[in-house]
Amino acid sequence: MLARETGLATRVEEIDIAVSPVALNEPLARENPLVKIPALVTDSGETLYDSAVICEYLDTLHAGRKLFPAPGPQRFAALRRQALTDGILDAAVLCRYEVAVRPEALRWKDWVEGQKRKILGGLDALEAEVTTWGDDFDIGQIGAACVCGYLDFRFADWNWRAGRPRLAAWFERTAQRPSVKETAPPS
Ligand SMILES: N[C@@H](CCC(=O)N[C@@H](CS)C(=O)NCC(=O)O)C(=O)O
Structure with a gap:
């Protein structure tokens, strides 16, 4: 939702993935040791998680109205x-x-x-x-x-x-x- 609200959706590749707390998803585990989604691989190759962190990061990448209000x-x-x-x-x-x-x-x-x-x-x-x-x-x-x-x-x-x-x-x-x-x- 945040990617769409901020016009960033076309810059984010969404990948379908299956997760389960009892079946390890190896490729995801290499990116996120918690093996949970969402996880976001940035352009510089760093992986961010969880959703709050990803959303706050994405909110820094656009010039429009911020969805994380300024301090206050x-x-x-x-x-x-x-x-x-x-x-x-x-x-x-x-x-x-x-x-x-x-x-x-x-x-x-x-x-x-x-x-x-x-x-x-x-x-x-x-x-x-x-x-x-x-x-x-x-x-x-x-x-x-x-x-x-x-x-x-x-x-x-x-x-x-x-x-x-x-x-x-x-x-x-x-x-x-x-x-x-x-x-x-x-x-
Ligand atoms: N509070 C976390 C929750 C993440 C979460 O629990 N994701 C589930 C999505 S179904 C998951 O990946 N579960 C796999 C597991 O618990 O191993 C967030 O918002 O990122």
Whole structure:
């Protein structure tokens, strides 16, 4: 989304890759010892990860409006929101692995419920603040769009919109942005 919002998309080659916490992807491991995506190889051959670092790097490469606000209160609000949405997504990916990767006999319901609580609590926090967000799409809002899109993709049955009408309305509008549409997970 950030690459598209900033006009950098044509300068970034996107590579399809399969990752799993239990099956090592050797080429990715050579670039990122955490063996996670996203990872970005820069023109100078350095590899950057994770998504927050990659986004902040890309934001230095264009002359338009910055998606990481300059130092000041706005910046820390955006970074805090980015951390919140990143944490929600980390918990959601763990829940996904629990059903998609972990053998059924080894699953631990309480642990999954604990992750789910973080996700739902995080969504409630977004619901509480979404009407204070301005119209500028910054890194925090990119994170929020990723959260909503991912939950629709993997956990549609959780019905995250229930009781969160403001966040739902925000995502309804935001999902129309070309950067969000073009990067939406397959339905
Ligand atoms: N907070 C990290 C999360 C990265 C992450 O968990 N990526 C998943 C994508 S499915 C992954 O690569 N998982 C492989 C693994 O955990 O081994 C970021 O935003 O970059």
